Amino acid sequence: MMDWQPLLLTFKLAFVTTLLLLVVSIPLSYWLAYSKSWFKPIIETLVSMPLVLPPTVLGFYLLVVFSPSSTLGNWLNEYLGIQFIFSFQGLVLASVLYSLPFMVHPIQAGFSNLSSNISEASYVLGKSKTTTLFKVLLPNIKPSLLTGIVLAFAHTIGEFGVVLMIGGNIPGKTKVASIAIYDEVEALNYSTANWYSFILFLISFCILLMVYLINGGHLKRFWK
Amino acid sequence: MIHIALQKKLTAVDGEMLLDVDFTLKQGKLTTLYGESGVGKTSIFRIIAGLLKADKGLISVQQKTWLDTEQKICLKPQQRKIGFVFQDYALFPNMTVKENLFFALEKGQDKQIIDQLIAIIELGNLENRKPQHLSGGQKQRVALARAMVRKPDILLLDEPLSALDPKMRAKLQDYILEVHKQFKLTTLLISHDIGEVVKMSDHVIILKNGKITEQGIPIDIFTNKRVSGKFQFSGEIIQIQKEDLVYIVTVLIEVNFVKVVAQEDEIKNLTVGDKVIVASKAFNPILYKIDLSNETT
Numbered sequence: 394m395m396d397w398q399p400l401l402l403t404f405k406l407a408f409v410t411t412l413l414l415l416v417v418s419i420p421l422s423y424w425l426a427y428s429k430s431w432f433k434p435i436i437e438t439l440v441s442m443p444l445v446l447p448p449t450v451l452g453f454y455l456l457v458v459f460s461p462s463s464t465l466g467n468w469l470n471e472y473l474g475i476q477f478i479f480s481f482q483g484l485v486l487a488s489v490l491y492s493l494p495f496m497v498h499p500i501q502a503g504f505s506n507l508s509s510n511i512s513e514a515s516y517v518l519g520k521s522k523t524t525t526l527f528k529v530l531l532p533n534i535k536p537s538l539l540t541g542i543v544l545a546f547a548h549t550i551g552e553f554g555v556v557l558m559i560g561g562n563i564p565g566k567t568k569v570a571s572i573a574i575y576d577e578v579e580a581l582n583y584s585t586a587n588w589y590s591f592i593l594f595l596i597s598f599c600i601l602l603m604v605y606l607i608n609g610g611h612l613k614r615f616w617k
Numbered sequence: 618m619i620h621i622a623l624q625k626k627l628t629a630v631d632g633e634m635l636l637d638v639d640f641t642l643k644q645g646k647l648t649t650l651y652g653e654s655g656v657g658k659t660s661i662f663r664i665i666a667g668l669l670k671a672d673k674g675l676i677s678v679q680q681k682t683w684l685d686t687e688q689k690i691c692l693k694p695q696q697r698k699i700g701f702v703f704q705d706y707a708l709f710p711n712m713t714v715k716e717n718l719f720f721a722l723e724k725g726q727d728k729q730i731i732d733q734l735i736a737i738i739e740l741g742n743l744e745n746r747k748p749q750h751l752s753g754g755q756k757q758r759v760a761l762a763r764a765m766v767r768k769p770d771i772l773l774l775d776e777p778l779s780a781l782d783p784k785m786r787a788k789l790q791d792y793i794l795e796v797h798k799q800f801k802l803t804t805l806l807i808s809h810d811i812g813e814v815v816k817m818s819d820h821v822i823i824l825k826n827g828k829i830t831e832q833g834i835p836i837d838i839f840t841n842k843r844v845s846g847k848f849q850f851s852g853e854i855i856q857i858q859k860e861d862l863v864y865i866v867t868v869l870i871e872v873n874f875v876k877v878v879a880q881e882d883e884i885k886n887l888t889v890g891d892k893v894i895v896a897s898k899a900f901n902p903i904l905y906k907i908d909l910s911n912e913t914t
Contacts, residue, residue, distance in 0.1 A: 510707035516694040517666050517701040518721045519767060528720065532711035 395588045398565050399573035403593075406481070406569060407549040410488040411496075414545045415538075417489065418496040423526065425497065426504035441498075443491045452558025455487055459559075477559065484560045484567055488549045495544040503537025504530060536608045543604045547597050618644060619771060619803060623664050624673040627827065629655050636660055636827040642771070644679075647797055647804040649814045649835070652824035658807045659704075662773050665805075666701050667694035678770050700764030700772040700802075704779065706756045708748040714759050715744040721766035734762040737799065738792060754785040758792060765796060772797070772804040779809065790817055811839055849896035850875075854889050868895055 425437060443451060459466040459477035469475045477483035507530060515525040531538065553571040560567030562576065570589050577586035606612050619642040627634050636657040642648050650658045663669035665676060667683070670691070676684040683692045709717055718731045735741055738758040748756055757777055764772060774793065778786045794817060797804050808814050814821050815835045823831040823838065831838055852870035864879045866887070875895060879887075887893065 508705065508707065510703045510705055511709060513666075513668050513694070514701065514703060514707035514709070515720075516668070517697075517699050518763070519695045519698075519723060520720075521695060529709050529711070533709070 395585050396564075396573070399568050399570045399589070400592060402481075402565070402568065403550055403570040406484055406488060407546045409485050410492060410549045411542055411546045413485065413489050414492060414496040415542060418493070418500055418541065419526075419531070422497050422500035422504060423530075425501045441494050444494050448491060448552070448554030449558055451491055452487060452555040455483070455490075455555075455559045459483065479559075479561045479563060479567060481560075481566060484556055484569070487555045487559045488552060491552060491555045492545045492548045495548045496541040499537045499541040499544065500534065503534030507533055539607060540604060543600055547600050550593060550597060618642070618679070620675065620677045621661075621665060622675045623661060623671045625657075625660065625664065625669075625671045627657055627660055634827045638822075638824070638827070638829050640822055640829060640832065642803050642805060643820070644803055645801050646819040647794075647806060647817055648820045648822060649806045649808050649818040650822050650824060651808060651811075651814055654809075656824040657827045658824060659775055662701070662775055662805070662807065665697075665771065666699050666773060667692060667697050698767060698770040700767065700769035702757075702760045702764050702772075702774045702777050704775045704777070706748075706760040708756055708759055708763070710748055713745050713747055714740055714751070717748070717759055717763050718766055721763050723767055726767075730766055730768075734765055737796060738762045753781055754789060757781065757789055761793065761796060765800060768800060770803065772802045774804065774806045776807045776809065778813065786813070793817065815839060849894055851892065851894050854887060854891045854893055857884055857887065857889060868893060870895065 421436075421440070425433060425440070456478065457463065459469070461467055461470055461476070461478065466476075466478065469477070475482060477486055511529060511533070512525050515529045516522075520528070551571065552569070553575070556567070556569055557572055557575075560569075562568050562572050568576070570593055574586050574589045574593075577583070577589065620640075621642070622639040623636060625636045627636050634657065638657075638661060640648075650661065652658055660669060664671045664674065664684075671684065671686060673686050674684050675686070676682070678697075682688075682690050683697050684690060709720065712720060715731070715735070718734065719728075722728065722731070735744055738761060740755070740758060740762065743751065743755060743759075748759070751759065761774075761777070777793070778789055781789065790813060793804075793806075796802070806814075806818060808817075818835055821832060821835040821838055822829055850870045852868040852875065854866060855869050855874065856865075856867040858865045858867070864881065864884050866877045866879050866884065868875045868877060877895060
């Protein structure tokens with residue numbers, strides 16, 4: 394029998410992660426697109442690391458840093474009551490770090506491709522940088538925002554290594570769909586594994602198709 | 618009165634160049650910066666607008682200091698009351714014509730100005746269109762109107778008409794002059810086109826290699842003062858042909874060929890490729906209007 398809980402947990406994780414990533418990535422991408430600071434390359438490198446690093450490396454370091462026996466893990470647990478190891482918060486934190494480049498890169502590219510005259514035109518009209526960001530820049534990079542949101546969401550659905558390392562395999566808490574598939578295969582329940590896999594495949598396909606349809610302007614033909 | 622004194626090292630195509638200018642703009646007048654590309658005209662604009670930092674400089678606008686590097690005063694672009702029309706118009710693609718103008722309104726400013734501007738620039742039927750559905754000339758009008766909303770202390774026009782065809786150009790020159798007069802603006806224009814400079818400006822500043830070489834009333838600057846009333850052009854000899862007793866010399870002046878009759882002793886030291894001046898004083902030239910409406914249709 395297929396258990397829906399891992400799928401629901403996967404989408405809850407993807408939703409929370411994408412929301413947090415959006416909040417973090419807009420200022421970060423803005424800074425990366427416009428800053429001339431000498432340490433910008435270092436930040437850019439750090440943001441891109443999850444693209445090349447095995448997820449287990451990230452998971453391993455998170456495990457080390459946040460384990461209750463470490464100073465930080467102990468302090469967080471004692472004073473804030475937050476535990477990142479084998480918990481949903483831990484999954485969210487790991488996913489945010491792991492999917493960061495998928496959200497930051499499209500938004501950063503969107504900002505960089507805008508003519509600098511547009512923001513300057515807004516400044517000489519007396520508008521602050523914040524007003525310019527929300528009223529002028531962001532509305533003009535909607536396709537990049539959509540791409541970032543969808544890639545981050547889809548990528549979080551597809552996580553395995555980092556989630557397994559920091560979250561483990563606790564049903565209802567940290568057992569996401571990708572882990573459930575692994576679990577079922579190990580137990581030789583191929584038909585259940587197939588159901589999980591098929592649903593993930595279908596949903597990922599639909600999500601990505603939506604992006605290409607919207608950003609390619611194909612949907613406008615139907616609305617006209 | 619607006620006083621502008623600036624110094625800035627610029628990296629141009631052929632090495633470093635020191636931009637060093639000092640000039641004043643009279644209230645309500647239209648002044649043009651004229652010069653080849655790369656002499657620092659746009660940099661001057663960007664420093665006035667606060668978008669580029671000067672190495673040394675002083676900008677005072679009606680007793681208000683916008684920039685004084687000695688006293689470390691440098692107002693942000695947002696604090697300077699400027700109307701800036703960019704070369705590529707820089708309209709906000711996500712907003713309609715009307716929204717572009719509304720965006721420029723200051724807090725608590727009377728909205729009537731928008732309708733007034735839309736009427737002057739004749740944009741009424743386009744007000745709900747997005748910039749990508751406008752022609753170059755229409756975009757230019759929107760950019761001009763948007764720059765006017767805050768009633769700027771200085772209106773900066775960075776080669777606003779360079780991308781337009783001659784007919785559109787002439788019409789937009791009239792729009793700019795109309796707005797300039799009606800709002801009693803102090804306007805600074807960048808232009809490459811001598812005809813445009815003479816038509817539009819009260820004062821012209823000629824720039825060369827980052828320095829002011831000459832300034833004054835346009836017609837005085839651009840006509841040769843040494844020989845007054847003379848009709849003269851410079852060109853290049855393309856062909857010298859003998860015809861009976863005289864020679865016909867063909868001279869290329871800009872894009873036009875001119876045939877000049879010459880005696881043998883006149884062409885003695887002239888060969889094809891020489892630069893010459895075609896001049897005349899004795900006859901009265903006749904002016905024919907070039908009818909552009911026929912030409913473009």
